[in-house]
Amino acid sequence: MTIIMNWTMKITTSPGNSIISGIGFGSFDRGNRVYNKKVMELFTNPKNVGEMENPDGVGRVGNPKCGDMMELYIRVKDGIITEIKFKTFGCAAAIATSSMVTEMAKGKNLEEAGCITKQQVADELEGLPPLKMHCSNLAADALKLAIEDYRSKQAGEPQADTSEEV
Amino acid sequence: MEKRVYLDHGATTMVDPLVVEEMLPFFTQRYGNPSSLHEFGTEAKNALDKARERVMRLINAGLEKELVFTSGGTEADNIAIQGAAFGNMSKGKHIITSVIEHPAVKNTCKHLEKNGFEVTWLPVDQHGLIDMYELAEAIREDTTLISLMFANNEIGTVQDIFAIGALARERGVLFHTDAVQAVGKVEIDVNKLNIDLLSLSAHKMHGPKGIGALYVRKDTKLKPIIFGGGHEWGLRSSTENVPGIVGLGKAADLCRMEMPEETPRLVGLRDRLIRGVLGSGMDEVYLNGHPEKRLPNNAHFRFSYIEGEGLLLLLDAKGIAASTGSACSSTSLEPSAVLTAIGLRHDLAHGSLRCTLGRFTTQDEIDHVIKELPPIVQKLRDMSPVGKGREWFGADDDENDHDHHHELDDEDNNLARE
Numbered sequence: 001m002t003i004i005m006n007w008t009m010k011i012t013t014s015p016g017n018s019i020i021s022g023i024g025f026g027s028f029d030r031g032n033r034v035y036n037k038k039v040m041e042l043f044t045n046p047k048n049v050g051e052m053e054n055p056d057g058v059g060r061v062g063n064p065k066c067g068d069m070m071e072l073y074i075r076v077k078d079g080i081i082t083e084i085k086f087k088t089f090g091c092a093a094a095i096a097t098s099s100m101v102t103e104m105a106k107g108k109n110l111e112e113a114g115c116i117t118k119q120q121v122a123d124e125l126e127g128l129p130p131l132k133m134h135c136s137n138l139a140a141d142a143l144k145l146a147i148e149d150y151r152s153k154q155a156g157e158p159q160a161d162t163s164e165e166v
Numbered sequence: 167m168e169k170r171v172y173l174d175h176g177a178t179t180m181v182d183p184l185v186v187e188e189m190l191p192f193f194t195q196r197y198g199n200p201s202s203l204h205e206f207g208t209e210a211k212n213a214l215d216k217a218r219e220r221v222m223r224l225i226n227a228g229l230e231k232e233l234v235f236t237s238g239g240t241e242a243d244n245i246a247i248q249g250a251a252f253g254n255m256s257k258g259k260h261i262i263t264s265v266i267e268h269p270a271v272k273n274t275c276k277h278l279e280k281n282g283f284e285v286t287w288l289p290v291d292q293h294g295l296i297d298m299y300e301l302a303e304a305i306r307e308d309t310t311l312i313s314l315m316f317a318n319n320e321i322g323t324v325q326d327i328f329a330i331g332a333l334a335r336e337r338g339v340l341f342h343t344d345a346v347q348a349v350g351k352v353e354i355d356v357n358k359l360n361i362d363l364l365s366l367s368a369h370k371m372h373g374p375k376g377i378g379a380l381y382v383r384k385d386t387k388l389k390p391i392i393f394g395g396g397h398e399w400g401l402r403s404s405t406e407n408v409p410g411i412v413g414l415g416k417a418a419d420l421c422r423m424e425m426p427e428e429t430p431r432l433v434g435l436r437d438r439l440i441r442g443v444l445g446s447g448m449d450e451v452y453l454n455g456h457p458e459k460r461l462p463n464n465a466h467f468r469f470s471y472i473e474g475e476g477l478l479l480l481l482d483a484k485g486i487a488a489s490t491g492s493a494c495s496s497t498s499l500e501p502s503a504v505l506t507a508i509g510l511r512h513d514l515a516h517g518s519l520r521c522t523l524g525r526f527t528t529q530d531e532i533d534h535v536i537k538e539l540p541p542i543v544q545k546l547r548d549m550s551p552v553g554k555g556r557e558w559f560g561a562d563d564d565e566n567d568h569d570h571h572h573e574l575d576d577e578d579n580n581l582a583r584e
Contacts, residue, residue: 043476044483049549064513067473067501069558071551086553091475095549
């Protein structure tokens with residue numbers, strides 16, 4: 001392999017060989033080297049964590065290989081998301097985006113909530129590391145699946161498959 | 167300031183103040199070039215010789231000119247592997263290594279593989295040990311080099327170096343070992359162990375960064391990979407990093423003198439940490455790596471149902487620095503190849519935590535970690551959609567029926583090779 005160096009070069013490393021060491025000491029109120037303050041805040045104190053009894057819709061995304069798995073539960077009344085909870089296995093970004101999407105969706109009607117995009121979630125968090133944009137920003141997908149699940153139950157159809165391989 | 171506990175000595179260590187003290191004059195007073203004939207040069211040359219002797223004593227190397235200073239462990243690995251591969255092509259182009267090597271060895275072997283060499287990648291068992299029979303069978307007429315790490319940088323497993331060295335010697339194959347994590351912590355005698363090439367690094371043993379060395383047994387055929395003014399017997403051209411080399415020499419000397427007391431002390435603290443964490447009442451906590459054949463300073467845990475990056479960050483918030491093999495905190499998105507090579511399912515490989523102790527680690531610090539860890543693990547588990555009796559079905563189903571301790575399968579093998 002010949003390496004041609006230029007400033008825009010994307011550095012790629014071979015997968016699966018790194019052991020990454022401490023992300024840096026310090027309190028979270030100034031963020032750290034990888035995540036900004038807002039992401040760290042939501043990661044350490046996430047909102048709406050937990051399960052829901054008899055939810056109206058459930059969305060499930062993720063895969064153990066890339067290390068992010070998420071479940072999101074919604075309660076719907078008159079077309080409005082009145083209650084929303086999540087459980088997430090994953091890095092700080094996965095947990096922070098989960099928390100953020102639940103906050104964004106709560107109180108919205110299904111149309112509006114279904115339109116929340118990954119980019120909007122990242123923007124509300126004031127940015128995510130580029131690598132985390134794809135792998136750990138699953139919460140908007142989980143929300144969409146939960147809404148679909150709710151709708152298919154409402155339509156009286158057999159329950160849709162609420163999981164999706166990402 | 168809040169109490170800070172550094173348990174990441176596998177990544178790097180604090181430079182011992184005694185090392186710094188010895189290095190300092192070589193920046194501003196004795197700054198000569200060892201190649202110069204005047205007094206400045208002679209001072210530097212003498213310092214070089216003294217450091218070389220000190221490092222050689224640490225690994226019981228006997229003769230002069232058996233140690234080449236390098237910029238670190240990675241360069242030492244490159245000079246050893248590429249040098250031996252290219253230097254012995256008349257005999258053959260086959261190399262044997264393992265799937266759990268440090269990237270410095272793994273990627274060097276992959277580079278050779280792309281350039282006409284054949285590489286056998288030995289798998290490891292659930293503890294991270296290679297199988298001696300498999301090694302013996304892998305050796306062929308055209309095998310020129312066996313490169314196997316002394317101790318693994320992640321899970322801390324120490325290979326049976328004596329057996330490997332004896333086999334390599336008997337079959338007339340060169341034996342290189344990346345001993346970066348082991349030097350200064352376990353007793354190493356390159357003669358008794360029949361090691362032909364050994365890589366070491368200063369900053370893993372309380373010396374400075376940017377300096378390491380390669381032990382090269384006399385009469386070992388190596389082809390240089392760096393060309394220049396012919397320093398270090400032509401194997402590593404470049405004006406010597408004298409302050410660094412002095413630091414490495416002092417660090418090696420301190421390790422050698424302190425080892426009889428320091429190694430048992432580290433083992434004691436390590437076992438206290440292991441007992442404390444495994445016995446803390448948390449469910450589903452395991453020790454990765456070999457229960458006995460492990461580095462004196464390495465405790466590598468695995469917590470089911472949680473992800474390592476979160477663990478690392480929450481520990482960091484408590485002032486505790488450790489590391490993880492989880493994909494989420496690395497630049498790649500795959501979990502550590504070492505953890506998948508020992509047969510861990512991907513979700514389990516993600517929940518790993520490496521604690522590596524050092525010379526300045528105290529019992530108080532270990533007790534602090536034992537106390538702080540369980541609530542953090544619980545917090546993450548409370549957030550997790552997976553748990554005992556709650557497996558993740560659907561995506562990645564093929565992973566679900568893997569036993570935790572299965573042998574390396576094809577998929578993992580490929581992963582480790584990528």
